[in-house]
Amino acid sequence: MNNNMGEIKIxxxxxxxxGGKTQLINDIGYCLPNNLxxxxxxxxEPFVGSGAVLFWMLNNFPSLEKAVINDINIxxxxxxxxxxxxxxxxxxxxxxxxxxxxSLEGDEDKKKLYYYEKRTVFNTRNAESIEQAALFIFIxxxxxxGLYRVNSKNEYNVPMGAYKKPTICDKSNILSVSEALQxxxxxxxxxxxxLEHTTENSIFYFDPPYKPLTTTSSFNSYxxxxxxxKEQIRLRDFCNKLxxxxxxxxxxxxxxxxxxxxxxxFDNLYSDYQIQRVEAKRMINSKAxxxxxxxxxxxxxHIKNKDHVRAI
Numbered sequence: 001m002n003n004n005m006g007e008i009k010i011x012x013x014x015x016x017x018x019g020g021k022t023q024l025i026n027d028i029g030y031c032l033p034n035n036l037x038x039x040x041x042x043x044x045e046p047f048v049g050s051g052a053v054l055f056w057m058l059n060n061f062p063s064l065e066k067a068v069i070n071d072i073n074i075x076x077x078x079x080x081x082x083x084x085x086x087x088x089x090x091x092x093x094x095x096x097x098x099x100x101x102x103s104l105e106g107d108e109d110k111k112k113l114y115y116y117e118k119r120t121v122f123n124t125r126n127a128e129s130i131e132q133a134a135l136f137i138f139i140x141x142x143x144x145x146g147l148y149r150v151n152s153k154n155e156y157n158v159p160m161g162a163y164k165k166p167t168i169c170d171k172s173n174i175l176s177v178s179e180a181l182q183x184x185x186x187x188x189x190x191x192x193x194x195l196e197h198t199t200e201n202s203i204f205y206f207d208p209p210y211k212p213l214t215t216t217s218s219f220n221s222y223x224x225x226x227x228x229x230k231e232q233i234r235l236r237d238f239c240n241k242l243x244x245x246x247x248x249x250x251x252x253x254x255x256x257x258x259x260x261x262x263x264x265x266f267d268n269l270y271s272d273y274q275i276q277r278v279e280a281k282r283m284i285n286s287k288a289x290x291x292x293x294x295x296x297x298x299x300x301x302h303i304k305n306k307d308h309v310r311a312i
Contacts, residue, residue, distance in 0.1 A: 024252065064183075070186075206235065206252065
């Protein structure tokens with residue numbers, strides 16, 4: 001008997017992603033309006049990243065009429081577009097990369113050489129879009145901890161990770177993601193441009209580059225242009241605009257309350273809105289003792305019954 005017959009494939013993130021929101025899905029869910037499945041709505045995510053919240057929304061809310069995603073990372077957005085339109089071609093490219101990389105298992109020097117050669121090709125950004133998307137996924141699955149980091153020249157500079165035969169081509173999930181993305185509009189640019197795609201009933205989820213907890217812990221080189229305090233304030237102003245227009249929004253960011261340097265930055269910035277502190281895990285830090293549990297912020301303009309909110 002084939003247990004897979006009739007099985008519904010659920011789309012899930014196709015990338016490993018530092019700061020991905022899979023672990024906060026339940027907390028984000030508690031922030032959503034209670035009657036969300038009673039009317040059609042548009043879901044908009046201006047900083048999509050690995051899309052953990054996007055795929056959860058697509059999988060769990062049949063009344064989600066349309067989704068709009070955006071990111072300033074052109075390589076990331078190219079990959080979304082390729083998966084949406086050319087999944088079979090992408091799978092073919094990834095199978096070649098996976099077979100070649102796995103064949104080098106046991107020879108670390110050759111593996112490193114292969115990784116850095118592919119990273120160099122990726123950084124030229126001259127490859128055809130499907131090949132570039134395959135290189136993006138390959139590097140993501142083989143680099144250190146799924147980090148995406150570029151220098152001032154917009155060159156990806158993360159070293160190779162220490163994985164043995166990592167899954168580079170997840171054919172089943174790529175096909176599921178491609179199907180899910182058929183109801184998604186894919187944009188690339190500044191987050192404010194997403195306002196043009198709202199409908200009467202729109203819900204925004206913001207996961208911007210986080211404010212570092214200290215000036216020495218900054219990992220903010222997701223793009224060559226820094227997302228600094230000025231940008232954080234511009235994002236708050238955009239949230240104010242959405243509030244005036246009647247749109248619901250939820251925003252994640254770091255909890256800097258205990259920082260001597262930054263203290264009440266977000267508490268003051270979003271003092272007009274509901275701020276929750278939720279527990280998360282920090283998976284990446286150069287010092288092992290700095291990894292572990294911490295709190296992050298979930299901020300929203302949607303007020304709901306406190307009984308439905310999980311916060312600490």
